[in-house]
Amino acid sequence: GQQLNQSPQSMFIQEGEDVSMNCTSSSIFNTWLWYKQDPGEGPVLLIALYKAGELTSNGRLTAQFGITRKDSFLNISASIPSDVGIYFCAGETDNYGQNFVFGPGTRLSVLP
């Protein structure tokens, strides 16, 4: 079945640093979503990408839909303590929202 890989698996950064994480697959996806999940809560949607090459920002967050449609990255600029959490990418293949495949997540820790 389709699988998504996320890297890095975890990362520790200093407050104020920029963060970059990515999501790759051997399969083509038509939609990419990036979520953040805090402990004990459901994932919160950060950014949605619908076209290959699309670059979208949401405040300090920027995500891009890879040209090959097999990858996506998420950047966080000037990290703050509340950025701590697990970041998941999710891909969907049929444009009908029927089945999203999630990556295993990148755990971000921000040191003061």
Place this chain on the structure above:
Amino acid sequence: DAGVTQSPTHLIKTRGQQVTLRCSPKSGHDTVSWYQQALGQGPQFIFQYYEEEERQRGNFPDRFSGHQFPNYSSELNVNALLLGDSALYLCASSALPLHDLEQYFGPGTRLTVT
């Protein structure tokens, strides 16, 4: 504008028992998807309901079944519980078949099977 709500928050069941989890979608949404999230992993798609019918199903056994009501709320039922069914069960809603493919998640129900 109420977001996605789920009940109960936590649940403890014994092996072999049956459980029903409930979800109310975000206002304006008509599609509900259910996911299972084991500890330390990403959510795994169970199935999706639209117009009171199951539209798509992930790789889960028939012990997992669901229902959607006319008001778009949904239930997830799991029969003959196994220890491996212990997980966070997430409900996500979206507005299909419109262009909005974004799914919004509820806080989840933590199921523990002993």
